[in-house]
Amino acid sequence: MAQAGVPVDDQGMAGEFKRDMNYIATRITADGRDGYPVEPGRYRLVVARACPWANRAVIVRRLLGLEPVLSMGIAGPTHDERSWQFDLDPGGRDTVLGIERLREAFLARFPDYEKGITVPTIVDIPSGQAVTNDFPQMTLDLSGEWREHHRPGAPELYPEDLRAEIDQVNDLVFKVNNGVYKTGFAQTQEAHEKAFAELFEAMDLLSERLAGQRFLVGDTITEADVHLFPTLVRFDAVYHGHFKANRHKVSEMPVLRDYTRDLFQTPGFGDTxxxxxxxxxxxxxxxxxxxxxxxxxxxxxxxLLEPHGREKLGGRPFGNGTPPGPPPESERVPDVV
Structure with missing residues (x-):
């Protein structure tokens, strides 16, 4: 399932799902120290709407207003063992990169590449080579290294004074992000029950945290909220049934339900x-x-469109900034809720 955005190395002795976090660590930076400087129009962010890990990058790009300088290619929702494919585009080829499958960009840089071909991936357009698929670092760099190209009013998603707390909270959030997969891909009853318990313990802790504050860290949206939302918004549609994560639906957990509604109704989240x-x-x-x-x-x-009532907790979604404008016409999603 590596190409599904679910890279795995092996199953544990007790049938436990283990995620391979070995990604291409090259970074695109303002000073170009890894050989890839930030340049408007040079790179293409390849995502799939289906993938929660890619969803993070889509949200951050939207919130920061990077659409004019970082184009986005959207792979179709299904794939085979070779990789994600651009079957939504005319002729089944990405309109900018000219490739049928994301693996072509990986092999262009590493002819013997054997790791997971995952989204999100940033591709260097001139060479057609994959630069990085390191999704945790990718969104941090969009916030930091691409700052010169942020829209006026872009929010601070990773403010320096809150980074330690954001990182700590994200360790707990990851137990939810990855926990749904550990629950769904477990190969033994024991592994499933262990993952199930750990997943809902983490969800309960996050619910307790959010009971008294509108957002996960501070009084504005941060990287932590960007991490949690893609899992929560997918929970009832797929994880509850498909992955057997069925102690409760998010819609049955009032705090997480209203938190998810709040973000879903915030520009840059639900519209992705x-x-x-x-x-x-x-x-x-x-x-x-x-x-x-x-x-x-x-x-x-x-x-998801019903009132959430979380304004009473205070907080300002974009801090001193402003909401992003509507997405480009070519990137709009259908109104399906």
Whole structure:
């Protein structure tokens, strides 16, 4: 499942899912110290709407207003063992890179590349080579190294005075991000139950934290909220049923429900979510979990548009900044809730 944005190295002795976090560590920086300087128009961010890890980069790009300087290629929701493919584009080729599959960009740089071909990936357009798929560092660099190109009013997603706390909270958030996969891909009953317990323990701790504050760290949206939202918004649609993470739906957990609603209704978050592609990816690609490939017709997700009431907790989503404008026409998602 490496190409699904779910890189794995091996299953533990007890059938535990283990994520391979070995990514291309090259960075695109303002000073170009890794050979790839920040340059408007030079790079293309390749994502899939289905993937929660890619969703982070899509959100950050939107919030910071980087659309004019960093183009985005969108792979289709399904793939085979070779890699994500651009089957949404005319002729099945990315309109800028001219490739059919993301693996072509990886092999252009590393002819013997054997690791996971994952999204998000940033590709150097002139050479057609993958620069990095290191998603945790990628969003931090969009906030820091690309600062010169942020829109007026862009929020501070990783403020220096809160970085230690954001990093600490993100360790807990990762237990949710990765925990749904550990629960769903467990190969033994014991491994599933252990992952299940750890997942909901982390969700309960985050719920306790969010009961008294609108956002995870400080009084504005930060990198921590960007990490948590993609998992929570996918939870009822896929993780609860497909991954057997079914103690509760997020819609049955009032604090996390309202927090998810709050962010979903915030420009830059909900307008990046494409539920049909999300559901198609998980239910069609993961045939080891869903052998029939049938995509469920539900659930009803209209609750995401209901009032959340979290304004009473205070906080300013964008701090001293402003919301992003509407997404480019070519990047708009359908209104499906």
């Amino acid at each position: 979510i494409h539920f049909p592609q999300i559901k198609e990816h998980y239910y069609v690609v993961h045939r080891n979990v869903n052998p029939t490939g049938i995509i469920p017709a539900g659930p009803d997700l209209s609750g």
